[in-house]
Amino acid sequence: MKIGFYDPYLDTLGGGEKYIFDLALCLSNDNSVYIFWNDASILQKAEERFGKKLNKISLVPNTFSKGASLFSKYRQTSKYDCIFYISDGSIPLLFAEKNILIFQFPIPWIRKTWLSNLKLKNINNVICYSNFVKENIDKILNVNSTVLPPLVEKISSKEKKQNLIVSVGRFTKGMNKKKQEVLVEVFKEMVDDGLKNWKLVLIGSHLAGDLDFVESLIKQSNEYPIEIHTNVKYDELRDVYAKSKIYWHGAGFGENLERSPQFAEHFGITTVEAMSAGCVPAVFNAGGQKEIVTNEKNGILWNTTVELKEKTKKLIDDEKLLNELSLNARKSSEKFSGDNFCKEARDIVL
Incomplete structure (x- = not known):
């Protein structure tokens, strides 16, 4: 499968970005995985920040950047079997075979409209980090989201604890x-x-x-x-x-x-x-x-x-x-x- 990822906060390299790279790594063993981003140095920075080898992940031009036309987004994203999109609090228009929307946080300011309903019809699954986020998202958007908690690597050490x-x-x-x-x-x-x-x-x-x-x-x-x-x-x-x-x-x-x-x-x-x-x-x-x-x-x-x-x-x-x-x-x-x-x-x- 051809799988794409987009995170508008990717350059912050925080917990949400680790989540995206962990998802991409999990799926890169059996699929072709791409991240929509224009800065070619982001993969090296992420490797240093998170201690992960990201050589199975490729970058492609960010079709979700400001100013990109709807036609351009359709032309690029429709080539993918699946797209994961981290929401910035809005609901995007996605055109892959399967579209998955990720919410990191509650969005109490969102109100359902005919346009949001139209966009949601093309979303196959909504993912949340926790039941706390799920409760808010499900209520606001009238969906039944999936909770997928982040991956956390075990940190084992025999070092003596300090104060x-x-x-x-x-x-x-x-x-x-x-x-x-x-x-x-x-x-x-x-x-x-x-x-x-x-x-x-x-x-x-x-x-x-x-x-x-x-x-x-x-x-x-x-x-x-x-x-x-x-x-x-x-x-x-x-x-x-x-x-x-x-x-x-x-x-x-x-x-x-x-x-x-x-x-x-x-x-x-x-x-x-x-x-x-x-x-x-x-x-x-x-x-x-x-x-x-x-x-x-x-x-x-x-x-x-x-x-x-x-x-x-x-x-x-x-x-x-x-x-x-x-x-x-x-x-x-x-x-x-x-x-x-x-x-x-x-x-x-x-």
């Missing part, structure tokens, strides 16, 4: 905010309250337009044991996961999630990555994170920054509890293995 708290996520001022500034402030308060010999490490990618946000975090962290690493290679990320004891995540905190559910974490790829390395997750109690973490079983869910401080301090002070949750976190992460992901991906295409 590190890690948080991984894109540095952005846009919709997908990870609330690193909140986590920095909580950690500073813990240090001011007497926490010693612990370090907070923030890791993430960023676009040029978000550099000022990274600089503001560096300034905010000044004179505290906080490290900020940007655009790191996957091997470096794995090393930090392997050494860290606790994983923090704050997406959705301080937002009106009833009105704007898209601000919650849509799934939590980095949460599962950290769990597979034995990090105990302490994540904000919203969105897809609740499908991964069961409070006080394989991690911690928190609702306020006071809770985050208190529950993290409890983990630090109670080594037995920390080790128990770490073991459970490793076990829980196994259900997001590559074998399950690739089998479900092939079933969707067939």
Whole structure:
């Protein structure tokens, strides 16, 4: 089969982009796989970021770029047996034999119209990352979407754990905010309250337009044991996961999630990555994170920054509890293995 992929955010090389490359890799063994993108360097950048060999994947000119005519899109996409398209919140017109629309996040602003109904008639399947996203998409679009959670590789290491708290996520001022500034402030308060010999490490990618946000975090962290690493290679990320004891995540905190559910974490790829390395997750109690973490079983869910401080301090002070949750976190992460992901991906295409 000839299979195409399009992701409007491909150059950000975040969790959603890893999802696309994982799908493409799974299907590239038995099919011809192409990604619609104009920048020829993206495959090398993705290999470095995600630690994957992408030599079975080819690039083709981006027929979905701004200014492309409807006729051009029809002429190019109708040549494909299947196209996967990550939605930017809109519904595209696709003309492959089989068209699959992927939603990474809720889209509460979309309203069904005659035009959206017409577009959806040509969509064979809708995929979501999590039940959290599915609930919103199904309600808004009146569809029965398929949940295909992301693939998460197991990170195993015999490295001795250090007194590190890690948080991984894109540095952005846009919709997908990870609330690193909140986590920095909580950690500073813990240090001011007497926490010693612990370090907070923030890791993430960023676009040029978000550099000022990274600089503001560096300034905010000044004179505290906080490290900020940007655009790191996957091997470096794995090393930090392997050494860290606790994983923090704050997406959705301080937002009106009833009105704007898209601000919650849509799934939590980095949460599962950290769990597979034995990090105990302490994540904000919203969105897809609740499908991964069961409070006080394989991690911690928190609702306020006071809770985050208190529950993290409890983990630090109670080594037995920390080790128990770490073991459970490793076990829980196994259900997001590559074998399950690739089998479900092939079933969707067939």
